[in-house]
Amino acid sequence: LPAGGVSLRLRSTRVALEGINKPVIDRIIRVDHAGEYGANRIYAGQMAVLGRSGVGAVIQQMWNQEKDHLKKFNELMVAYRVRPTVLLPFWNVAGFVLGAGSALLGKKGAMACTVAVEESISDHYNSQIRTLMEEDPEKYKELLQIIKQFRDDEREHHDIGLEHDAAAAPAYAVLKTAIQLGCKAAIFLSERI
Amino acid sequence: VRWQLSPPQRALQASAVLSRVSDEQKKEPLASSSEHQFDSHPTDHQPEQEPHGPRPSYTGQGGQESEDYESEEQLQHRILTAALEFVPEHGWTAEAIAEGAKTLGLSVAAAGMFHSDGSELILHFVSQCNTKLSELLEQEQKLVQLGEAEKKPTDQFLRDAVEARLRMLIPYIEKWPQALSILLLPHNIPSGLNLLTSMIDDIWHYAGDQSTDFNWYTRRAVLTGIYNTTELVMMQDSSPDFEDTWRFLENRVADAMSMGSTANQVQSTGEAVVQGLMGAAVTVSNAETSRA
Numbered sequence: 001l002p003a004g005g006v007s008l009r010l011r012s013t014r015v016a017l018e019g020i021n022k023p024v025i026d027r028i029i030r031v032d033h034a035g036e037y038g039a040n041r042i043y044a045g046q047m048a049v050l051g052r053s054g055v056g057a058v059i060q061q062m063w064n065q066e067k068d069h070l071k072k073f074n075e076l077m078v079a080y081r082v083r084p085t086v087l088l089p090f091w092n093v094a095g096f097v098l099g100a101g102s103a104l105l106g107k108k109g110a111m112a113c114t115v116a117v118e119e120s121i122s123d124h125y126n127s128q129i130r131t132l133m134e135e136d137p138e139k140y141k142e143l144l145q146i147i148k149q150f151r152d153d154e155r156e157h158h159d160i161g162l163e164h165d166a167a168a169a170p171a172y173a174v175l176k177t178a179i180q181l182g183c184k185a186a187i188f189l190s191e192r193i
Numbered sequence: 194v195r196w197q198l199s200p201p202q203r204a205l206q207a208s209a210v211l212s213r214v215s216d217e218q219k220k221e222p223l224a225s226s227s228e229h230q231f232d233s234h235p236t237d238h239q240p241e242q243e244p245h246g247p248r249p250s251y252t253g254q255g256g257q258e259s260e261d262y263e264s265e266e267q268l269q270h271r272i273l274t275a276a277l278e279f280v281p282e283h284g285w286t287a288e289a290i291a292e293g294a295k296t297l298g299l300s301v302a303a304a305g306m307f308h309s310d311g312s313e314l315i316l317h318f319v320s321q322c323n324t325k326l327s328e329l330l331e332q333e334q335k336l337v338q339l340g341e342a343e344k345k346p347t348d349q350f351l352r353d354a355v356e357a358r359l360r361m362l363i364p365y366i367e368k369w370p371q372a373l374s375i376l377l378l379p380h381n382i383p384s385g386l387n388l389l390t391s392m393i394d395d396i397w398h399y400a401g402d403q404s405t406d407f408n409w410y411t412r413r414a415v416l417t418g419i420y421n422t423t424e425l426v427m428m429q430d431s432s433p434d435f436e437d438t439w440r441f442l443e444n445r446v447a448d449a450m451s452m453g454s455t456a457n458q459v460q461s462t463g464e465a466v467v468q469g470l471m472g473a474a475v476t477v478s479n480a481e482t483s484r485a
Contacts, residue, residue, distance in 0.1 A: 033405065074405045081398060084405050 017081065021135055025143070027191045028128050029082040032147070033073040034190035035121055037088060038095040039066045042117060045099020046110045055107045055164060062114070062157050069150055076146070085190040094186075098179070105170055111161040112169035116176040118158035120183035125151035272303055273317040277365075280318075284368045285311030285375060312381050315372045316388065322361040323392045329357060330399040347400055348446045354396045355420055355446075356439055359427055363435075370428050393417050415452070419445045 043063035050056055077084065085091075102113030125147050132140045132147070169175060276293025283289040287304040289311070294303035307313045336342040345353065362369050376385040393416050402412060422445065427438040 077405045078403045081394075083394075084407075084409050086407075086410060088407055 020080075020139065024131065024135065025080055025140075026082050028131070028143075028147075029073065029076050029080055030085055031187055031191045032125075032128070032150075033070070033077055033082075034085045034088065034091055035124070035187070036066060036070040036073050038091040038186065039117065039121070040070055041092055041095025042099035042113065045096040045101070046103040046113070047099075048096075049100050049103035050107060050110055053107060055110065058160060058164065059110065062160065065153055065157070069153070072146060072150075076143070086193050087186075087189060091186065091190075098182075102175070102179075105175075108165050108169035109175070111164045111166035112172050112175050113179060115158055115161035115166040116179035117183060118154045118161065120180050120187075121154045122151055122158060124183075124187055125154065269306060269313075270317065271297060272299070272306075273314050274321070276314055277318060280314070280365055280368055285315050285372050287311070290314060310375055310378070311372075312375060312378070315375055316381065316384050318365070318372075319376075319385070319388050322358060323388060323395070325361065326354065326358045326392065327395050330354060330395065334399055348450050350400045351396065351416065351419070351449075352439075352442055352446050354399070355416075355423060355442055358392070358396075358420075359424060359438070362424075362427070366427070373424075373428075389417065389420075393420065415449045419449060 040063070043059055043066055046059050047056065047063060050059060076082075098113065099110070103110040105112075129144060129147055129151065132144050137144060166172070272290060272294050274293075275296050276290040278296070279289040279292040283292065287307070287309055290304040290307055291301040294301055333342065337344050365372070375381065390413070393413050397412055397416065402409075404412065419442070423438060423442045426441045427435055430438045432438075
């Protein structure tokens with residue numbers, strides 16, 4: 001599946017900002033940008049440890065898709081004039097540490113991390129899709145398309161993780177719960193600050 | 194991004210002071226207080242309570258509901274705009290607002306609609322200046338897009354934008370220090386800060402800033418510092434046409450630009466040093482192995 005296959009047709013770097021629910025869109029783009037940024041760093045951490053192993057190619061491919069996602073959100077951020085979260089430097093480090101840490105638990109550990117994070121992100125995208133549908137599906141058509149596409153990509157990553165024996169990772173249940181709690185906290189904070 | 198803000202609590206409901214009758218569909222609410230006399234609306238005796246009526250929004254735009262219906266908010270904006278003419282003489286005070294109300298044919302008691310320290314007048318003025326600046330920058334951007342003007346380099350753009358904005362203070366410069374101190378009152382800080390941050394964000398937006406990382410914050414913080422310090426310098430500047438202030442501004446902007454390149458230089462120097470050390474370490478270890 002080509003990543004970021006939806007093109008946002010912007011005539012200039014700005015979209016019409018009148019008539020949109022700015023606070024809601026602000027939050028959505030800010031937190032999604034932070035999420036893709038964090039995901040990038042997680043995969044970077046995993047590659048640093050497992051880059052030359054058997055799963056290196058798989059992780060690299062998922063990482064490439066996340067890079068495309070981040071690029072798209074960078075564009076949206078400029079177009080909608082949204083402020084990035086102050087916590088970016090923190091997510092930079094935390095993401096890398098999470099990726100590298102889970103990879104040190106082995107290939108299955110890395111896959112378990114992927115499953116946990118991608119599940120959180122898919123659920124999060126789903127709730128955003130619901131919010132936008134409730135607001136005005138027509139007005140936010142392009143944004144909805146992008147988020148739906150990305151949600152599908154993340155779902156795919158989640159499935160790839162499961163295929164690569166994520167469930168056989170050491171302390172899988174605990175690991176998954178802990179990571180998903182962290183994701184919830186990250187989402188909460190990035191929406192607001 | 195502009196936010197709706199609530200101004201300081203009004204001392205009294207003073208809509209009844211409107212002595213002008215227009216073909217209004219809406220009846221003006223009547224309120225009375227033991228402290229002031231009001232001109233009451235001749236035919237209206239409905240005590241409609243409107244304690245949370247529309248507040249002046251410091252976005253500089255009043256919404257137009259229908260053609261001959263003027264909202265309270267719009268009326269307040271008109272009074273404050275008219276009051277600005279009297280600020281050089283009376284300062285940011287209720288007197289200036291009262292004089293402004295008079296020129297619109299309203300009773301001087303209209304000043305009672307506003308806080309006695311002139312907060313709303315000052316915030317209204319700041320918001321108006323910011324709107325003017327945005328319009329100016331928008332115009333400039335259009336000219337560049339049409340190819341009728343050259344795109345300015347960033348430092349020049351920032352200098353010109355800050356200068357244009359500060360020049361709007363010149364007619365009121367005598368009384369501006371007073372305004373600054375009022376803006377620092379606790380109840381004005383949220384509104385004042387909002388106006389400042391959105392103005393700075395606007396300037397960077399039109400300057401072409403597309404950062405989506407921490408630079409977003411660094412740039413705005415730096416420009417806010419430049420703006421505030423230049424404003425203070427301007428208060429004490431007595432040179433012809435404030436040329437000392439613009440020179441100060443030029444130097445600060447140049448400092449800010451060089452900060453960026455200095456940071457890069459430090460980073461490349463650091464990287465070069467690390468590489469040098471690595472090379473030295475490899476050489477030494479090779480020498481050791483070859484000797485052994």
